[in-house]
Amino acid sequence: MKQIEGTFKSINNLNIYYQAWLPDGEVKAVLLLVHGIGEYCGRYTNIVNEFVPLGYAIYGLDHIGHGKSEGEREMVKTFDDYLEPLSSYYKMVKEWQPGKTIFLFGHSLGGLIALDYLLDHQADFRGAIISGPAIKIPNTISPMIISIGKLLAAIAPRAGVLALDISGLSHDPAVVKAYAEDPLVFHKKVPARLAAEMLKTMTKVTDNIGKIRLPFIVVQGSEDRLVDPAGATLLYEHASSIDKTMKVYEGFYHECHNEPERDKEFKDLEAWLSAHL
Numbered sequence: 001m002k003q004i005e006g007t008f009k010s011i012n013n014l015n016i017y018y019q020a021w022l023p024d025g026e027v028k029a030v031l032l033l034v035h036g037i038g039e040y041c042g043r044y045t046n047i048v049n050e051f052v053p054l055g056y057a058i059y060g061l062d063h064i065g066h067g068k069s070e071g072e073r074e075m076v077k078t079f080d081d082y083l084e085p086l087s088s089y090y091k092m093v094k095e096w097q098p099g100k101t102i103f104l105f106g107h108s109l110g111g112l113i114a115l116d117y118l119l120d121h122q123a124d125f126r127g128a129i130i131s132g133p134a135i136k137i138p139n140t141i142s143p144m145i146i147s148i149g150k151l152l153a154a155i156a157p158r159a160g161v162l163a164l165d166i167s168g169l170s171h172d173p174a175v176v177k178a179y180a181e182d183p184l185v186f187h188k189k190v191p192a193r194l195a196a197e198m199l200k201t202m203t204k205v206t207d208n209i210g211k212i213r214l215p216f217i218v219v220q221g222s223e224d225r226l227v228d229p230a231g232a233t234l235l236y237e238h239a240s241s242i243d244k245t246m247k248v249y250e251g252f253y254h255e256c257h258n259e260p261e262r263d264k265e266f267k268d269l270e271a272w273l274s275a276h277l
Helices: 045-054 080-096 109-124 143-155 173-181 192-207 230-238 263-275
Strands: 002-009 015-022 029-034 056-061 102-107 127-131 160-162 216-221 244-249
Touching: 002 080, 015 045, 015 080, 029 045, 029 080, 029 109, 045 056, 045 263, 056 080, 080 102, 080 109, 102 109, 109 127, 109 192, 143 192, 160 192, 216 230, 216 263, 230 244, 244 263
Parallel strands: 029 056, 029 102, 102 127, 127 216, 216 244
Antiparallel strands: 002 015, 015 056
16 A cells, blocks of 8 residues: 655645555545544545555545644635635546546535535546535524524634534544544534534535435444434435435444444445446
8 A cells, every 4th residue: 555645735825735545556446535524534544444455546635724734723714615625636636546436435524525515516426425424404403503603603703612522433432532632633612613604504505415416325323423314314315316325324423434343334335336436
């Protein structure tokens, strides 16, 4: 396995960090990885170790304000601050891997980013893997709370409004411990501006989910406490794709790829990818 890294200029001339993991032999296809909130592409070691030996090249970038990318931590002006670097990186990957099939892989917030991006760029991909997508506004968030959040986003955009329950990442204590101690992870509450932009984009994506037509597989842990698992069902039931698959893993938490029994998910993803090459 060969690993490469680098940066490119994007939003506000900031340096966006990227990594890639390449198989020793011929590249079968490409997985373009879109990571979740507060984390970075280097946390997907289990995905890398599983799929690169199978011939898949994996490319990932750290979102603006995440990981090793520049930018104020978890701060954006608009949600498009995530889409522009992704678009630039896709073009770079396409040049590096000419003629290769590319699949988009989005997890959590990355699932929301991926689906928002796909609304205008479906023709660029053979298909998509959407993992634990943060696309449904939880029922516990009332319209009043949303209104207060919008006000805070305008007058105090850096105010922390949402804390993540990291015990819900995985049943593996080592995964939770590593996350808690990782200096590249953002450990504070989600700022009001980002929370408001996420909620706005959730509404946009769910209102337009019928425009999704490309093949996809959505994977979801049944005991996910960090996103509403009903979001995966919403995607599966309302997307217009003829070729679509949903896999719900009983008892799994949010990061299915980091669960002790992740082989169940990996076998399903391997089969789905093979069928769509």
